[in-house]
Every structure is written in C-alpha cells, then in structure tokens.
Amino acid sequence: MSQLVRVAIGENFPEIQWPACCPECGTTKSLIRNTSRLGKVKSIRPNLQGGLTMKSEVMYLNYWICPQHAAETRWANRLLEKSPVMHLIRFIFYVGVVFAIGLIFGPRRLETFPDLGPLLALPLLGILGVASLIWARIATSLWPIRFDPDQDVIEIQFRQAPYATRFRVMNREATSAQNTEETPWYKRALLWKVIVIVLFFMFMARLMK
Ligand SMILES: [Zn+2]
Numbered sequence: 001m002s003q004l005v006r007v008a009i010g011e012n013f014p015e016i017q018w019p020a021c022c023p024e025c026g027t028t029k030s031l032i033r034n035t036s037r038l039g040k041v042k043s044i045r046p047n048l049q050g051g052l053t054m055k056s057e058v059m060y061l062n063y064w065i066c067p068q069h070a071a072e073t074r075w076a077n078r079l080l081e082k083s084p085v086m087h088l089i090r091f092i093f094y095v096g097v098v099f100a101i102g103l104i105f106g107p108r109r110l111e112t113f114p115d116l117g118p119l120l121a122l123p124l125l126g127i128l129g130v131a132s133l134i135w136a137r138i139a140t141s142l143w144p145i146r147f148d149p150d151q152d153v154i155e156i157q158f159r160q161a162p163y164a165t166r167f168r169v170m171n172r173e174a175t176s177a178q179n180t181e182e183t184p185w186y187k188r189a190l191l192w193k194v195i196v197i198v199l200f201f202m203f204m205a206r207l208m209k
Contacts, residue, residue, distance in 0.1 A: 001009075001137065001161055002157050002158060002159045002160075002161075003157070003158050003161050003164035004145070004155055004156070004157050005153075005156050005157075005158060005164055005167060005168060005175055006148070006153050006154070006157070006180035007153065007154050007171060007174050007175055007180065008151075008152060008153050008158060008173075008174045008175070008176075008179040008180050009059070009152050009153065009154055009174070010152040011153045013173060013174040013179075014173070014174070016061065016170075016171055016174065017170040017171055018062070018063040018167070018170070019064070019166040019170060020064050020165060021064065021163070021166070022065050022068075022069055022141075023063065023065060023069070023073075023142045023158060023159070023160060023163045023191075024065070024066070024069040024073070024141035024159060024160060024163075024202070025066060025068070025069060025143040026136060026160070026162070026163065027066045027104065028134060029066070030066065030067065031064040031066055031169055032064070032066070032067055032070055033062055033063070033064060033065075034062070034063060034064075034070045034073065034074060035060050035061065035062045036060070036061045036063075036073075036074075036077045036081075036142065036143075036144050037059075037060055037061075037077075037081055037083065037144075038059045038060075038082065038144035038146070038147065038154060039056055039057065039058040039059070039082045040056060040057050040082060040146065040147040041080070041084050042056055042057055042150075043054040043055045044101060044153070056084075057147065059144075059147075059154065061142075061144050061156070063142060065141070065142070069141055071133040072139045072140075072141075073139070073140050073141045073142060073143075075136070075139075076135070076136035076137075076139045076140035076143070077136070077140055077142075077143060077144070078190055079133055079184040080133070080136050080137065080140065080143060082146060086175055089129070090129070090133065092122075092125070092126075092129070093125065093126050093129030093130050094126065095122070095126065095129070096122045096123050096124070096125045096126015096127065096129060096130075097123070097126035097127060097129075097130050099122050099126060099128070100123035100124075100126050100127050103123055107147070115129060137166065140157070140159065141158070141159045141160065141163075142156065142157075142158055142159070143156065143157040144156050144159035145157055148182070148183075149188075149189075149190060150183040150188050150189055150190075151180075151182075151183060153179075153180050
C-alpha cells in the first residue's frame with residue numbers, strides 16, 4: 001500500500017533526511033542519488049513588454065535509490081512532474097484521449113480509421129500518453145506530488161509503507177501531525193477568494209437589473 005506523507009518545509013525545519021536504502025526494494029547496497037523535481041506556479045501576470053511573467057517555486061528532492069529502481073522512478077516522475085512543459089504535454093494527452101473516445105464511439109466505422117492518416121496521430125498519442133501516466137502513478141516508488149496551496153508543506157507518495165515509516169522517523173519534527181495538519185476547508189484562502197468573487201458578481205447582477 002502506498003502512503004502519502006506530508007512534510008513541513010521552511011526555515012524552522014531541518015533539511016529533509018532520506019533513509020539510506022532503496023524506497024522500493026529496501027536494499028542498502030550500491031545506492032545512487034536520484035533527484036526529483038517538485039514545482040508550483042505561484043502566479044502568472046502580464047508584464048510591461050506584453051508578455052507574461054511567471055513566478056514559480058521549485059524544490060529538488062535528492063534521495064537514495066538502487067540503480068534497478070532509479071530508472072523507472074526517474075521516468076515516472078518526469079511524466080508526473082508539475083512543470084509548465086509537462087502540464088502542457090499532459091494536456092495534449094488528455095485532448096488526444098477525448099478525440100480517441102469521440103472516434104471510437106462516433107459514427108465512423110473502424111475499417112475507415114486508416115483513411116484519417118496523420119490525423120490519427122493525436123488520438124493514438126493520447127491513448128499512449130494516458131496509459132503511460134497510469135503506469136507512472138503505479139511505478140513510481142517515491143513521488144513528490146505537490147506543494148500544499150495553503151501551507152509550507154509538501155506531499156510525497158511512497159509506494160512502500162515500511163520506507164514511509166522510516167522516513168517519518170528520520171523527519172519526525174517535519175512530518176509530525178501538528179506541523180503538517182491540513183488547513184480546514186473553511187480556512188483555505190482560495191475558497192474565500194472564490195466566495196468573494198461569486199458574491200461580487202451576484203451583487204453586480206442585482207445592480208444591473
Ligand atoms: Zn531497489
């Protein structure tokens with residue numbers, strides 16, 4: 001069973017400690033370092049040059065892993081990465097799958113699919129892409145999922161529960177419930193922003209009547 005661990009980050013917490021064993025098989029021999037990237041887009045604003053300025057936050061997790069499991073985790077994490085390029089690529093995959101579903105359930109007969117020629121590339125890419133995303137979620141032994149939008153907390157998914165336990169023990173302070181407790185829904189900043197915007201539009205709608 002995979003486990004999700006919330007880790008507090010920031011000046012008040014020591015650097016994240018990694019168990020000296022493979023997160024997948026637990027071996028302690030011939031380990032190598034692997035780096036996974038965790039990013040988030042903080043804001044996107046138009047700038048004076050007419051383009052867009054993007055502010056983002058990036059964190060690199062540098063952990064021990066055995067060479068056998070390093071490759072698949074590296075590939076899987078690259079597919080799941082929260083970077084602008086990967087967001088775009090995943091978006092293309094999803095669009096491709098929507099096309100594929102439209103084709104399969106649409107009126108066109110299967111025998112005539114080859115007539116579409118290069119147009120078939122997008123649905124095929126979508127199916128392969130989404131299949132690889134599903135593979136990645138299963139295959140990754142250590143997946144930095146995201147920054148918590150409301151706190152200085154990151155979420156990491158470990159495939160193996162014993163490793164997750166070792167990780168928690170090594171980072172007791174940073175993973176303690178008291179330091180990583182999720183913000184209750186009514187305290188989440190985004191929720192209140194949405195409510196204020198909705199109320200504003202309702203108010204405007206009344207004025208316009
Ligand atoms: Zn291993």
